[in-house]
Amino acid sequence: MKTTIALIALTAALAAPMAAQAHRAWLAPTSTVLSGTDAWVGFDGGMSNGVFIPDHAAMRLEGLVITAPDGSTAQPENVMRGQYRSTFDLHLTQNGTYKIANVMSGVMASYTLNGEQKRWRGQAAEFPGALPQGASDVVATRTSNRIETFVTLNNPTDTVFTNSASGLEMIPVTHPNDLVAGEAAxxxxxxxxxxxxxxxxxxxxxxxxxxxxxxxxTVTTGADGSFTVTWPEPGMYWLNASLRTPAQGETIASNAQYVAVVEVLP
Structure with missing residues (x-):
């Protein structure tokens, strides 16, 4: 079986292309820094020409994972998918920083069987074993796509900033809920x-x-993957990175996508 594997963005699972295409995916909170014994935050998710303007397609939320400050998984409430945006609420009950991430990954493949073109989609762990015996001319795509934002109740914490070692991820040096206009992060x-x-x-x-x-x-990451942004104005900001790596020998070619939404305060 001749197999060619390439890693591209999981656009189908998110219902629209990422920044490399015309429309941009975003997951925006109504607030990022809150205080009190508990608080509520609303979220909008969509794809659009201009970030945070719901005018093209709603974001699918099957890959939504919310990590609480203590490392547990929190559940969204009042989830709804409309024509142009998806929405949900999060009840903050722990002091510290929450990570809200929509993560999609998998493999899409085409192959020839008995002279007919076929298609398959599934998880990376299932490939290529899930393909039928005799499949040939296999062209597969392994996908990785992460969209995330952060909110904090009372004091910022860093327990949610772990690295899963899967696709593009951002580990803050400056806390993403401690951003101020005119200062570098x-x-x-x-x-x-x-x-x-x-x-x-x-x-x-x-x-x-x-x-x-x-x-x-645009900014470019250094040898250690770091990059610095000096925020010109207060507001909600959209950060996007993509990385394509060609196949070399036994190494699989890859294309990873990452989006973060952060709020910069005056």
Whole structure:
């Protein structure tokens, strides 16, 4: 069986392309820093031409995982999927920082069997064993796509910033709920657990509907995967990175995507 494997973004599972295409995926909270014994935060998720403007498609939330400050999994409430956006609420009951992530991965493959073109989709652990005997001319895509944001009740904590070593991930150096306009913030990108060097990160501020200037810039990660952003204005920001790695020998080619949404305060 001749097999060619390439890793591309899981656009079908999220119902729309990521930043490499016309539409951008985002998961935006109504607030990021709250206080009190408990609090509620709402979230919108969608794909659109301008970030945070629900005008194209709602985000599918099958891969939604919410990690509480103590490492447990919190559950979303009042989940709804509309035409242009998906929404849900989160009840914050623990002091500290929560990570809200929509993570999708898998394998999509095409192959020839008895002269007919066939398709298969499933998890990476199932491939290629799930293909029928006699499958040939196999072209498979292993997918990795992560969209996340962070909210904090009272004091920021860093217990949720763990690395799963799967696809592109961001490990903050500066806490993502402690961002201030005019000040520099540093983050690190990793790919499959290793520093993601030389990766271009797009930074875009929301509110495009009310101005002519898109206020978009790019920075490139250093040898250790770190990059620094100095926020020009307060607001909600969209960070996006993608990484394509060609196949070399036995190494599988890859294309990973990452999105973070952060709020910058005055």
């Amino acid at each position: 540093t983050f690190k990108l990793s790919n499959d657990g290793a520093p993601a060097a030389g990766v271009e990160v797009t930074v875009a501020r929301g509110g495009l509907r009310y101005r002519d200037n898109p206020e978009e810039s």
